[in-house]
Amino acid sequence: MFQRITNLFAVWTVLGCVWAWFVPTHFAWVTDGTIRPLGQPLIPVMLGVIMLGMGLTLTLDDFRRVATMPRAVMAGVALQFTVMPLSGAALAGVFGLANGLAVGLILVACCPGGTASNVIAYMARANVALSVTMTMASTLVAIVLTPLLTGWLAGVYIEIDRWNLFVDMVSVVLVPVIVGVAMARYLPGLTRRIVPAAPIISILFVVLIVAGIVGKSRPLIEANAGVLLLAILLLHALGFSLGWLVTRMFGFGTDAQRTISIEVGMQNSGLGASLASTPAFASQFVDPMQAALAPVPSAISALYHVVIGSLLAAMWSRRRSAVTPEAPPETVAA
DSSP: OHHHHHHTHHHHHHHHHHHHHHOGGGGHHHHSSSOOGGGSOHHHHHHHHHHHHHHHTOOHHHHHHGGGSHHHHHHHHHHHTTHHHHHHHHHHHHTTOOHHHHHHHHHHHTSOBOTHHHHHHHHTTOOHHHHHHHHHHHHHHHHHHHHHHHHHHHTTTSOOOHHHHHHHHIIIIIHHHHHHHHHHHHOHHHHHHHGGGHHHHHHHHHHHHHHHHHHHTHHHHHHHHHHHHHHHHHHHHHHHHHHHHHHHHTTOOHHHHHHHHHHHHOBOHHHHHHHHHSHHHHTTOSSHHHHHHTTHHHHHHHHHHHHHHHHHHHHHTTSOOOOOTTSOOOOOOO
16 A cells, blocks of 8 residues: 555645645645744754655665666766756756746756655666665765755855755755664664655655645746746756666666666755755845745756656556666565
């Protein structure tokens, strides 16, 4: 049952966004600051729980597996942090996006791959072991690269506080992942009880984050819908297509092509939304209206990439692929 619910991630995301669009008050509690666990904003706490769930599913063998498929992992991570950031910056300039939207688009483009990509890779009959490994690798690399790339590319629009962004990455990504890995290692009994529900909780929290931002930002989305929707669609279309095309040009197997395409095309939009929603990030904007626009691209990105990824998975799942030489056959945990 859990696997079936997880496989419908795109459906839940679409339903959540539609619900928030027509009845935004139902999701106001996510973004209005009335709920502050341990005195912290709710969205970063939700993201921390999502990353904790990722850590719970990782073992030392997952880290060792990087060494068994170095070429594919290195290619995927390199494409993740070149294709998407450069595409985001180019599209922001070409479409002349307002500062808040431009910075938000670049920020989500500089984020690592999301855990939803692992679900899509499984549905597409791609290499799930490679997908999990790439997500882990890009997430860890992102702790440094996301602040650096965002500061470089979005610095055209506002002065980005790279150090503050790095601290946020450590607190909402690195620390929860380390805690999750430690729990899996030293509290295996508790971890076994938690892990089956972790994907469901992650999906619920991602949908709530996205829906909360969509509901809060509905007037801003309506005012900027034309160029914004097209720019974000093109961002993910470039990620999926170039991830597939470049790996094909370099002679990777079919499974690796599909997996890297999915990993590059799917961002951790929840992370982008969380970072853009923090008071410290918003304070970098002179105009509060522009600050309010910054989380919007991440919310729309979450909707786009799961829909595109699910469509590709449906198409690819009909074709039985050969196993790529870079990765041995793997099993998928429920």
